[in-house]
Amino acid sequence: MDLPDIDSSLDDAQWIVHVEVRLSQRSTARLDAIRNLVRRHLEAEAHIRLSAPIPGWKEVDILRENVESIAATESSCPHLVIDTAHAIFEVHVYQCSSDNTGEELTSGGGQGEEEVAAATVCELPSKAWDGLWNTLVYPDNIKERLLNYIYATLVFSDAGVDFNVVSWNRVVLLHGPPGTGKTSLCRALAQKLSIRLSDRYAHSKILEINSHSLFSRWFSESGKLVQRLFSGVLELVEDEEAFVIVLIDEVESLTAARAGAMAGNEPSDALRVVNALLTQLDKLKHKKNVLVMATSNLVKAIDSAFVDRADIVQFIDLPGRDAVFKILQSCLVELCSRGIVKPVTLPPLDDIRVPWVDSRMNGTPEAEIESDRALRIGRRLWALAETCKGMSGRALRRLPVLAHAQYLGMGIPFPSALPRPKKQDATVNGKSASKARSSASSKYSIHIEAEVWLDAMEKVVQNELLSKLRVL
Numbered sequence: 001m002d003l004p005d006i007d008s009s010l011d012d013a014q015w016i017v018h019v020e021v022r023l024s025q026r027s028t029a030r031l032d033a034i035r036n037l038v039r040r041h042l043e044a045e046a047h048i049r050l051s052a053p054i055p056g057w058k059e060v061d062i063l064r065e066n067v068e069s070i071a072a073t074e075s076s077c078p079h080l081v082i083d084t085a086h087a088i089f090e091v092h093v094y095q096c097s098s099d100n101t102g103e104e105l106t107s108g109g110g111q112g113e114e115e116v117a118a119a120t121v122c123e124l125p126s127k128a129w130d131g132l133w134n135t136l137v138y139p140d141n142i143k144e145r146l147l148n149y150i151y152a153t154l155v156f157s158d159a160g161v162d163f164n165v166v167s168w169n170r171v172v173l174l175h176g177p178p179g180t181g182k183t184s185l186c187r188a189l190a191q192k193l194s195i196r197l198s199d200r201y202a203h204s205k206i207l208e209i210n211s212h213s214l215f216s217r218w219f220s221e222s223g224k225l226v227q228r229l230f231s232g233v234l235e236l237v238e239d240e241e242a243f244v245i246v247l248i249d250e251v252e253s254l255t256a257a258r259a260g261a262m263a264g265n266e267p268s269d270a271l272r273v274v275n276a277l278l279t280q281l282d283k284l285k286h287k288k289n290v291l292v293m294a295t296s297n298l299v300k301a302i303d304s305a306f307v308d309r310a311d312i313v314q315f316i317d318l319p320g321r322d323a324v325f326k327i328l329q330s331c332l333v334e335l336c337s338r339g340i341v342k343p344v345t346l347p348p349l350d351d352i353r354v355p356w357v358d359s360r361m362n363g364t365p366e367a368e369i370e371s372d373r374a375l376r377i378g379r380r381l382w383a384l385a386e387t388c389k390g391m392s393g394r395a396l397r398r399l400p401v402l403a404h405a406q407y408l409g410m411g412i413p414f415p416s417a418l419p420r421p422k423k424q425d426a427t428v429n430g431k432s433a434s435k436a437r438s439s440a441s442s443k444y445s446i447h448i449e450a451e452v453w454l455d456a457m458e459k460v461v462q463n464e465l466l467s468k469l470r471v472l
Helices: 031-044 061-066 142-158 182-196 222-237 269-284 304-309 321-337 349-353 366-387 393-411 433-443 450-471
Strands: 015-023 047-049 067-075 081-083 087-095 103-108 115-124 171-175 203-209 242-248 290-296 312-315
Touching (some): 015 031, 031 061, 087 182, 142 182, 171 304, 182 203, 182 242, 182 290, 321 349, 321 366, 321 450, 349 366, 366 450, 393 450
Parallel strands (some): 171 290, 171 312, 203 242
Antiparallel strands (some): 047 081, 115 203
């Protein structure tokens, strides 16, 4: 493969490279054996491309039989390609939990008390969230800074740093407009941590608190519900082999500012909830195997004492033009990979931004004309990204469905389903069932031209903007 130039001034530098290895559900191989084989394969390569799948590992029998994917993920190296002689590989081997439903954690239910579904507990890593981290696009290395924060707390905890001198609370608060991916980022970070810390903790869990359910219909009971819920959290954290992530979505529901309540003669139920939550957070901060993440659309409504306890208060804004382009590009890549849009490989964004001359005007070879076609598509997508500024990530990711439904769907035949093979016959026309389904999927691929898809996307974006103006 063509490799970019490597800065000679970095020849003696050593860079940490994180490599994530996902095992198949059926694998029973020892993690250390897989880790050693992967490390040996990596060290045999001359160069490794970062933020990309690792090639060639399927040639190793044991890896092919037990592994689903291997990828180089985050690294401190500033380049896209690293010489393996200068790489320090951190290999993380993990196996996703197949149970995506989670287990409900209730609060209350004693004599004369109501029982509420206060939280959901899920095992990590979760198959449903695998790959979620890579789909989230934020500026200013927000994802990496959150990861580095967790590592810093572990270093300080392991070193036995005195809390009375240097204090941290293991609380992260993400706030910003609706639809910017705050909850998704929390889940993706939980998934990433369960992978990164797999050699430190035998298992990981995420506990998602249902904030609204903790307000009882009985006066003064809500504070008690919060206390009982966090008693359950503390029980989970007592297992030192487990890493526990607590996610409080829409935390303003639990931590409304106390100023109004304190102005009255009697403390309200909301005041008791805030006090109970702050007390429980103060207990959790001494446990090094826990992280509390909270999200809010209304940060000004949150009690200042909660905000003060957050080590990181991170604003998650609506995506800028670069981020919008990457989101739209990821949608195009996904549709190409599924056979809905005819495959096209866009050039790097830096090339798309540069003014260009159409090669069709001067009789250049066909390959260069095709390259110009990809550039034209990229520049249209870049222009569309400018039009989409102000849309949330949630709104952007539903545009392809709307474009297909409103402008493409009626003229495209619906693919017929492939008949299931009989139970006693594991083949279809001499092929395995899985290969037959794959063949059928290819046979009924839609393959819309990228330009036609962009026409539909441009139209649906205009419709969405007009609809938004009518609402406002």
